[in-house]
Amino acid sequence: MRRRLAANAGWIALASWAACYLAVALVRPGFLLELAVAGCAGALAWHMLSGASLSPSRLALAGLAFLLPLVNTWPVRVYAAGLDRVSPWAAALFSVSSIAAIGVLALTRGEPGRGRPPLLLGLLAALALGGAAAGAAAAGDSSAAGAASWSAIAVAVLVGAAVIRIGADAHSARALLTAPVLAALVPASAGIAAYLSSFGLPRSVGDLTAGKIALHRQYLFQELTFGNVGHLADFALLLLPAGVLGLAWWRGRPLLQLASGVASAALAACLLLPLVRSGLAVGSATLLCVAAVALARGHRLAGVVAAGGAALFAAVLVAGQVDRGGDVPGGGRPHPGDFRVTVVDASAQFRLEALRAGLRVAREHLPWGVGTDQYLLHDPVHASPHSLAVAAVAEQGVAGGLALALLVAVLAGEGLRLARRRPPDEIALPALACLAGAAAYLVNAVGAGALLALGTANVWAGLLALQVALLVVLGRRQP
Amino acid sequence: VTLRVVASVLLASALAAGVAAFPYAYEPGRAEAEGIDLSLLEGGRLDGTTWSRQSPSVAVAPGAGGAQVRAETPGVLLVSRTLAIRRDTCYALDVVASAPRGDIVLALADESATRTLAAVRVPPSAAPRRSQATASSRGERRFSVVVSATGPATVLVRSLRLTPAPDAACPG
Numbered sequence: 080m081r082r083r084l085a086a087n088a089g090w091i092a093l094a095s096w097a098a099c100y101l102a103v104a105l106v107r108p109g110f111l112l113e114l115a116v117a118g119c120a121g122a123l124a125w126h127m128l129s130g131a132s133l134s135p136s137r138l139a140l141a142g143l144a145f146l147l148p149l150v151n152t153w154p155v156r157v158y159a160a161g162l163d164r165v166s167p168w169a170a171a172l173f174s175v176s177s178i179a180a181i182g183v184l185a186l187t188r189g190e191p192g193r194g195r196p197p198l199l200l201g202l203l204a205a206l207a208l209g210g211a212a213a214g215a216a217a218a219g220d221s222s223a224a225g226a227a228s229w230s231a232i233a234v235a236v237l238v239g240a241a242v243i244r245i246g247a248d249a250h251s252a253r254a255l256l257t258a259p260v261l262a263a264l265v266p267a268s269a270g271i272a273a274y275l276s277s278f279g280l281p282r283s284v285g286d287l288t289a290g291k292i293a294l295h296r297q298y299l300f301q302e303l304t305f306g307n308v309g310h311l312a313d314f315a316l317l318l319l320p321a322g323v324l325g326l327a328w329w330r331g332r333p334l335l336q337l338a339s340g341v342a343s344a345a346l347a348a349c350l351l352l353p354l355v356r357s358g359l360a361v362g363s364a365t366l367l368c369v370a371a372v373a374l375a376r377g378h379r380l381a382g383v384v385a386a387g388g389a390a391l392f393a394a395v396l397v398a399g400q401v402d403r404g405g406d407v408p409g410g411g412r413p414h415p416g417d418f419r420v421t422v423v424d425a426s427a428q429f430r431l432e433a434l435r436a437g438l439r440v441a442r443e444h445l446p447w448g449v450g451t452d453q454y455l456l457h458d459p460v461h462a463s464p465h466s467l468a469v470a471a472v473a474e475q476g477v478a479g480g481l482a483l484a485l486l487v488a489v490l491a492g493e494g495l496r497l498a499r500r501r502p503p504d505e506i507a508l509p510a511l512a513c514l515a516g517a518a519a520y521l522v523n524a525v526g527a528g529a530l531l532a533l534g535t536a537n538v539w540a541g542l543l544a545l546q547v548a549l550l551v552v553l554g555r556r557q558p
Numbered sequence: 559v560t561l562r563v564v565a566s567v568l569l570a571s572a573l574a575a576g577v578a579a580f581p582y583a584y585e586p587g588r589a590e591a592e593g594i595d596l597s598l599l600e601g602g603r604l605d606g607t608t609w610s611r612q613s614p615s616v617a618v619a620p621g622a623g624g625a626q627v628r629a630e631t632p633g634v635l636l637v638s639r640t641l642a643i644r645r646d647t648c649y650a651l652d653v654v655a656s657a658p659r660g661d662i663v664l665a666l667a668d669e670s671a672t673r674t675l676a677a678v679r680v681p682p683s684a685a686p687r688r689s690q691a692t693a694s695s696r697g698e699r700r701f702s703v704v705v706s707a708t709g710p711a712t713v714l715v716r717s718l719r720l721t722p723a724p725d726a727a728c729p730g
Contacts, residue, residue, distance in 0.1 A: 089561045089565075090561060093561070093564070093565050093568065097568060100572055104575075104579075107582070107583075107587060108579040108582045109579060109580060109581070109582030109583030109584065109585060110583060111572070111575055111576040111579045111580075112573075112576030112577060112579070112580045112583075113576075114572070114576065115569065115572040115573040115575070115576035116573070116576070118568075118569050118572055119569050119573065122565055122569060160589075272577070272580050273583070276580065276581065276584075277669070277699075293670065295610055296610045296637060296638075296639055296640065296671075296702075297607060297608070297639030297640060298639075298640050298669075299583060299584060299640065299700075303583065306607070455601060456601065459601055459602060459603040460603065462606065
């Protein structure tokens with residue numbers, strides 16, 4: 080029976096997907112594109128994994144990695160909203176990523192001799208969890224802060240622990256990084272489709288600028304992705320290096336190489352279309368580093384694509400500077416039918432004020448912080464300090480700040496280790512993808528602000544944990 | 559090979575159908591099918607996910623039983639997020655508001671908030687009044703709500719709601 084199931088697993092998966100597709104066609108036909116792209120990404124992932132002869136736990140881990148970018152797609156959003164009506168803890172504990180991470184870890188029980196976390200990574204996890212717990216205990220609404228901590232921090236720690244425990248060889252590392260890149264096609268294509276249908280195909284930087292100004296309000300673009308153009312940019316930064324380097328590590332597998340290229344283009348569009356300035360700047364610098372390493376190691380296609388992407392980002396960034404300095408419409412009587420929608424907040428000044436307010440909130444709530452996702456209650460004007468470093472101290476107190484500093488130190492240490500050891504491509508390229516993705520996200524997060532989780536949609540925390548843990552695992556592999 | 563061929567044909571067809579059906583994504587889901595409450599406040603401040611402030615002189619704060627909007631300069635004050643609507647349906651913008659100072663106009667506009675479809679003027683009064691503006695969604699993908707003032711003004715908005723209305727309520 081079990082053997083028959085395994086032999087027909089492909090047909091079962093295809094039939095299950097087709098049943099879901101038909102159900103969605105009846106209920107919400109507008110979301111068929113998401114489901115169709117999810118089917119294509121799933122088929123590509125199947126193709127990638129079917130020839131890989133991975134152990135069940137590594138297959139499950141790749142499944143978890145594939146799932147992470149999908150945690151804010153429509154059916155999962157509906158599921159999360161239903162749980163949220165029960166209680167914040169029900170929503171957090173039974174979220175898709177939480178169940179999947181616990182399930183993957185449970186699969187590794189009884190597998191002896193698997194990896195143990197290095198001391199620094201163990202300390203990092205302890206600080207992050209301790210800061211979240213202390214912040215939740217000190218918060219006005221401890222239950223909400225605790226539930227948010229589970230989604231944003233504990234699930235990420237579980238993902239990292241699963242990677243460390245299961246370990247990764249060169250092939251499974253490539254699969255673990257390509258799985259979320261393929262799944263990223265789902266939110267990216269939905270966002271691109273929404274942008275094109277709302278604003279049309281941009282033909283100039285002026286069109287992009289007009290679109291950016293319009294996206295100050297909520298359009299379908301934000302509704303179908305992560306609620307905010309900045310969150311989508313952070314997502315793209317995390318996965319873009321893995322997408323581009325997939326062009327190098329899937330040499331000889333043209334379908335996977337093509338899929339990596341298409342996903343990279345889609346992720347780049349997520350930065351370009353909404354003209355996210357900080358994301359473009361960080362993305363350009365990141366791709367430049369990726370290009371340098373890829374070209375130095377003889378991967379011409381990946382190197383040229385990365386260099387081209389870096390140049391494109393820089394050119395659009397320079398040409399698309401938007402003056403958001405306060406052009407207030409309506410100098411005279413407003414004339415219905417002649418509205419002029421504009422952006423009036425001076426962005427840099429607002430961010431500076433938000434940062435000052437964040438530092439004040441952090442100082443006033445030392446040493447425990449206000450609790451995860453509770454910042455808004457303490458600074459309703461700015462809603463966020465626009466820096467992950469300040470947000471970590473403000474919400475998770477001293478321990479949260481130390482955890483972030485340690486995370487940066489771990490990344491820097493692993494980067495140095497990579498540079499010193501000069502491992503072969505099969506280790507170096509996935510490790511570079513992890514390092515570049517995590518570093519790009521963190522630089523943007525500390526400089527311009529980013530979320531670890533949006534409610535139970537913990538795509539950023541999950542992918543960051545996956546990449547950091549994988550980087551550490553790869554750094555300790557003997558060539 | 560058979561699985562690969564069947565999967566390829568099925569996925570390609572599904573992708574084409576997904577692209578063709580994508581415009582339906584603009585329509586409301588179950589949560590918004592019966593109407594949308596456009597609350598101005600979230601946690602005691604302007605709800606930034608629903609409203610975009612269009613003038614630095616606009617202040618939004620909790621008022622008696624609603625949200626008080628104060629503006630010192632004329633012009634567009636607030637613009638809502640884009641609102642999901644069904645095709646070819648008559649919609650009503652229901653407003654319960656009072657304007658102790660100045661004139662405030664609440665308008666139902668197109669997706670980009672550049673074209674007025676229907677407008678409600680909240681005349682100066684201390685007591686809250688109910689007013690309604692109706693517009694058809696024919697030819698529109700989404701609606702926006704625009705709040706504007708003709709001069710220094712204060713308005714207390716008790717409720718603001720967009721709901722489907724009988725076809726007869728829409729002119730033409």
